[in-house]
Amino acid sequence: MKSLMRIRSFFGNLLRRNRADGDLDAEVRAHLDLLTEEKLRAGLPPAEARRAARIELGGLEQVKEEVRSARAGAWLEAFVQDLRYGARQLRRNPGFTAVAVLTLALGIGANAAIFSVVHATLLQPLPSRNAGRLAVIWVTNLAHGWSRIGPTGLDYLDWKEQSSSFDDLFLFEHGTGTVTGQGEPEQVAGLRVTTNFGGFFGIHPLLGRTFRPEEGAARHNFIILGYGYWQRRFGSDPSVVGRGLTLNGDQYTIIGVLPPEFAVLFPSDVVVPFDTEWVKRADSDLGVFGMLRSGVTLDQATAEMSVVAQRVALTRPSRKGFGVVLVRLADVRVEYLRPALLVLLGAVGFVLLISCANVANLILARSVVRHREVGIRMALGAGRARLIRQFLAESTLLSLLGGAAGSLLALWSTGLLAIFVPSRIPVPNAADQVLLPGIHMSGGAFAFTLVVSLVAGIALGLIPSLQSLRCNMNEALKEGGRGFLAAGPRAHRTRSTLVIVESALAFVLVIGAGLMIKSFWRLLEANPGFRPDHLLTLRIKLPTDATDSPYREPRQRAAAFQRFLAGVEALPGIQSAAFAEIVPLSQDDMDMGYFVVQENPPLPPGEHLAADYRDITPRYFSTMGIPLAKGRAFAEQDGLDRPRVVIIDETLARRFFPDQDPIGKHLQVPDATQPAREIVGVVGGVRDTGFDQQPRPTIYFPSQQSPDQTMSLVVRTTLPPGVALPAIKNAIWSVDKNQPVFQVRSMDDIISGIVSAQRLAFLLLGVFAFLALALAAIGIYGVTSYLVSERTHEIGVRMALGAQPRDVSRLVLGHGATLAGMGVIGGLVAALALTRLLSGLLFGVSSTDASVFFGVAALLFFVALAACYFPARRATRVDPIMALRNE
């Protein structure tokens, strides 16, 4: 009750401060009047009466102040006073304020920007119920170099029946489909799912419903729309449920629309259910998610699934030697970007520390000047707590200003960052990628910025507090105008230490940036096994599923791709063109298989040789610039009615034909209906999955002999992509106007996608390292020029005694070099320990690369000496007469 009243008064006082003050003033004045009247009545003359009344009252303002400090919330008022005083101080020193706020803004802004990226990527919750319990289940076979491949339909059914670690398992497959019937044909991103889709993720559809368990039969033909597709294609029509949609020539009924946030998980346009019968036969790369049973850890589930996998191999020998890999879905999605982001988060932490060190140095330099002020305030009875509070208010004000400016900086730079943070990131070793949401300053990022600013403010306020409290009040007052001498060696040591620490931090950052630059350079110089310049690609999927499709026969498909190719090759400015099942580096699906070398002794049962399979058209190697090492390339003659031939790459040749000539040998692929295929050529290895991966054994097949449904066109042209791509699309449409094309992009785009994490780290680390170096230089400059002004007298004496300007500048430069040297030593130790964290991002560079370490040390020394140049020049221009007269 009592405290409640006080709390009410507290807020009341805050709100009605002015009115309450006016009332108090009136009350005290009325009291004075009453007192005066009392004295008059006692017989004093008016002047005497007024004087006596005033004496008895004891000072109007003092009484009011007493009342104010007795009121609830008095401390807050004092705090506001401190802030006002602090603001006045900052306004009175605009130069100091501007430099400090700008420095803090850089440090805090960098943190806010990187935190926004981290928040939008690493901390983004998945739109699913129990998202933390979702795990991806892959099949693995390390003996064949397959670390993560998608399971088959039978794997899914076996797992679902035999495992007990999961509440439920969910099977899906990404694909593309052609929507016709409404305007021009459109290639859409499709998702095929088991009918537990809705319940598994706990989806609340925006419109309609999800699938029912019994709807996994082809005759239902129900379809769910993704939010984006519903908006784009149907103009967000709320009455879309129940309408029809023609997909791949089949008629579907729309039963629902997914909520917008679900696109984070599956950015698909349409969702259709698996045909239950088809699942049993599906042997391609499928996706399986498991919802871990509550309380079951990932390790427990992995252990159980390994046992299940061994049991499955007993009934299905084709699965012998295969294991399973489980990874949490939330982790899978950010595996690729996380190392880069954590490094950047560390880097901006360093930048913030450096900028705080710089501002602390400024505050210290100023606190020396303010020594006298502090002394006077202490003499007038200001308690230490009150002084500390004053310092804290000032520094917090400073850091909040810095935080506000930093937020603006971050707002502006997140727009810039969004260009460098890829929107699609690959899932390592899984031929998959995930969509990232856009980067922007969220409420979370603003809260983070506020916390960082407050912490920085408090830290900055404590440094001068500790420094000042050590000072002796009497000394401060005695020293008077020459306050700076009162700082003594201790303050000077603190400032030098700060500069050494920030040099060390800057050294570590610049080392990191140097390593990343060298690594990125190596990455771009790395030979992927083909010439990536001037290559354009797009993908074509023939609509073979529809009943009236003209592409049902393999011969028809081969002929169709021939016609497209002829149309494209006839274009002016096109050097050559070819089709391939999979474009290197594109993170498309994988195609892998077993083979047997016919001429070799048979392998023990259960052992296989495995390789990547690639179907290509004749001029693929010349278009891609893949060198032919031996034999011949495919020709137009290698058709369906000709002997079956293959070409292998050097990796396969080295591994499986170590001392023999592979040309003329025969490979038998698992499809036993086919005769063995003769090896007619050997080509160079290609880094298919990434620059940092070794080429894998690969077998090329002439696509005329095994025509696919989906192929990628690769075109070598000197024309710019903006000119060539529309012409290529038109050439395809002039062959078949209903043929959609998709994934239209240049090889440069593909490459910039797969090096996006490294590029992000390289660019931003570069920026932060530059910032750090600049701030460290400012710090060294500040301390050195302070030293020069402090030692003007000494320098004057030295020069009067015959010291040359050279000696004087050596003195100053020596001081800067000492600071930098100690910084380099400290930074070296830290860098050796910390750059190991970078090693995951480095390509072809050791994390302790000697040339980078030496180069950066030299750079830091150079920058330190450059920062000392102006103070040194000022020192050499000291006029001995003036300096001595100043005494």
Added chain:
Amino acid sequence: MGDKQTELLQGTLDMLILKVLGLGPLHGLGISRRIEQVTRRTFQVKPGSLFPALHRMEEEGWLSSHWGESENNRRAKYYQLTKTGRRQLESETERWGRISVAIARALEAS
């Protein structure tokens, strides 16, 4: 200035104010003079202690205030006891009784 001053015990001033206001509303000077009167000038309450106490007690909800006319037609702020204030006075009086008895006994005992 030359008046002999007796230090007020912490909380005693509150009790005295409550006590003198128990008889009816008074303005600041009135309270001050009444306390002098009832304590036979043992306690002289200076404005510097009186007003902070009055404002604090008003925030506690023991007192309420209103502007009124003094006996000589001057504007003055009057304070009066609230219900809570009256209860507070009772408990303070009771507490004080116990304390003074206890202290008197302790002093007699030695």
